[in-house]
Amino acid sequence: MGGPSRGGNAVLVAGTYLTVLAVLVLPVLLVMVEALRAGLGAAWRSLLDPDALSAIRLTLEVTLVAVIVNAFGGVMAAWLVTKYRFRGRAALVALIELPISVSPVIAGLVWLLLFGRQGWWGDWLDRHHIQIAFATPGILLATLFVTFPYVARTLMPLMEQQGREAEEAAFLLGAGFWRTLWRVTLPDARWALLSGILLTTARAIGEFGAVSVVSGHIPGLTETMPLHIETLYNGYQTVAAFAMAALLALIAMATVLLRSFLEHDFRKASS
Amino acid sequence: MVFCLRRRDGLPGLSISIAFTLVWIGLIVVLPLTALVLRPWQDGGAVMLRVLHDGRMYAALRVSFSCAALAALIDVPLGLLLAWALVRARLPGRRAVDALIDLPFALPTAVTGITLATLYGPTGWIGALLARAGIRVAYTPAGIVVALMFVGLPFIVRAVEPVLRGLPPELEEAGLLLGASPWQNFRRVILPPLLPPLVAGFSLAFARCIGEYGSVIFIAGNQPFHSEIAPLLIVVRLQEYDYEGATAIALILLLSALMCMTGVAALRRRVSRGLVARGAA
Incomplete structure (x- = not known):
């Protein structure tokens, strides 16, 4: 060297x-x-403000659902794309990865086109008093779109590499689809799955643009943590805004570190 | 159903995974994007014609595209430096640097936004220094470029790094031993194989930057025709209930980003087929 x-x-x-x-x-x-400009106590108290707590709770709820839906969908799609050969496979992968190149603002806009007051189904929803846009369901949908590809994307290269011999053997030994998936495929791919889930979680917690478009921006009701940061910052509550930002930054850094350890372990295990 | 598949393909779960995958993709991606593509035409061509004569839209698109291009361009040498240091240098704290490079990917855009606005604001750590030199960054288009540079940097590093890892260091040494000057060596020996990943990284950063919203709006000043980015104008149009106007901008942004991604994919295919000087996979 x-x-x-x-x-x-x-x-x-x-x-x-x-x-x-x-x-x-x-x-x-x-x-x-x-x-920490006004001390740790002030920062901590600002996080215990009712609106801040409500923002944290809403963020966690939305994140939990988004992770479950997109992890499950991601596993199904990764299985389909890596264990079988069929026409249109490449197009399917491209479609799965599409949301990555869509601007967050557009990821919010598309749901308004469906469920907003002037959207396709706005009138119908209005008549039936169902609120999706500017409410929690809209925030969830926007988050689902933005975090859509991550689990599938981290799983696919690994599952492609694994081939399908182990699954075929499990199947010959009498295991069904769910059992094979749960006992054979996923244990082998657990680091990639975990890494994808971490990425999904981080993106879901921190999403701003998409959620901003579909949220009603009502403090204490339809504000997630990043939206609450904007409200605080624009209201010159700098310490509170940065306390919330610090919390999100710590989560982001923890995610980066965990993933780098996971990748490290994975490389060691596979070499 | 499962039985007939079992005989034909040897592995169960085809119909189950197809069903779940299609429902998942259909409801979350295909359905809303269909609305995006169809919406501008549903009220007839006249509306679309009015929308396409909107000077403010073209100004916003110009701001977005030029700032994104400039930011990605500045990121190219910076990204190359970081990738080079990660792969070739004896770098104390390599793991930490490696992890830090992914930070812009992970940091929520609102956090990036208020942080950069404060950092480069008139009383911020960097902003105050620049103000003394008579340079204003925050609340001008320069602020947009600074924010987009932060967002785009990891794309360049992560595109170049694997290719650089696959290039033998002996190559550069051979160049130097054969009498090339360091500059000649860089231009003739090192740069050619790194060009495809640099272009790919630039395109990925550019595609991400034209759609960027949260990290920009706090620092941009957001004056129409001057420092208003296209994604922000989408939000403004939505607040005016001008769905057609918003959708038109969205379609232009989306198509541009897709063209970048398709370009990158084509470039990668060419490289892996050996049509362009090749690094390791």
Whole structure:
């Protein structure tokens, strides 16, 4: 192994640290400093405000449902796409990955086109007093769209690699589909599944644009954590806004770290 | 049903997984996107014609596209530097740097938004320094570029990194030993195989940046015709109950992003078929 010369390496390392510090570390540092500007107690109290607590609860509820639906759908789709060969497989994969390239604002807009007052089914819903847009169901739908591909996407390459011999053997030994999936396929793919679930969770908790479009922005009622941050920030409640932001940043960093450990373990296990 | 499939394909679960997958994709992705594609035409061409004569829409699209392109372009050398350091340098704390690079992916956009607005604001850590030099970043188009740079950076690093890992370091050494200057070596030996992943990374970052909303609106100033991005104009149009106007902008953004993604996929296919200088998979 050659590697760069000593002087070149020093320049490279210095440049890297400088970039990482200025672009990536400084923002995170700022979140923490601003959150603790009035002390830990004030930050903590701001999180216990009824509207803040309601935002946290709504975020967790929506995230839980989104993770369950998209993990289940993702497992089904990954099984279908990796265990069988059929025409249109590539198109199906492209469709699954499509939401990644859709702007969050559009991910909210599409639901208004269906369920908003001027949407296709707006009148019908109005007559039957069912509220989807500007209420919790709309927030859930937007979150489902935004977090749609992650579990399927992390599972597919791994399950493709696994082939289908183990499943065929399990089946010959008399196991049915669900049993084979639960006992043979998923245990082998558990790190990828976990990694995908983590990614889904992080995206669901932090989603802003999509949810912002379909939420009524009513504090204490239809505000998720990121939306509540916007309300607080625009209302000049800086400490409270950054306290909530710090909470979300910590969740984000924990997710990144956990996934990097998972990947590390996975690489070690597969090599 | 399961029995006949069992004989034909050897593995059960085909019909179950097809059913669940189609319901899942159909309800969450296909149905709403169908509404997006059909909506602009349902009220006739006249409405669409009015919408397409909206100067504010073209201004917003111009702001979005130019800022996204500029941000992704600035990210290319930065991303290359980080990828290079991760793969080739003796870098103390490599795992930490590696994890930090994914931070913009993971950090909620609203958090990024208020943080960058504060950091680059007139009294912020960086903003105050720049203000003394007479440069304003926050609440100008420059602020949009700064926010998009943050968002786009990991795309470049993660596109280049695997290819760089597959290039033998001996290649560069051979170039130097054969008498090339460092610049010649970079341009003739190192850059050509890295060009496809750099282009791919640029396109991915660009596609993400044109749709970006949360990390931009806090720092952008949001003045129509000047610092108003297209996704924000969608939100404004929705608040005006102008669904056609909102949908038209959305379709243009979506098509642009899809073209970028298709381009990246085509590029990757060409590279893996060996039509372009190839790194490792």
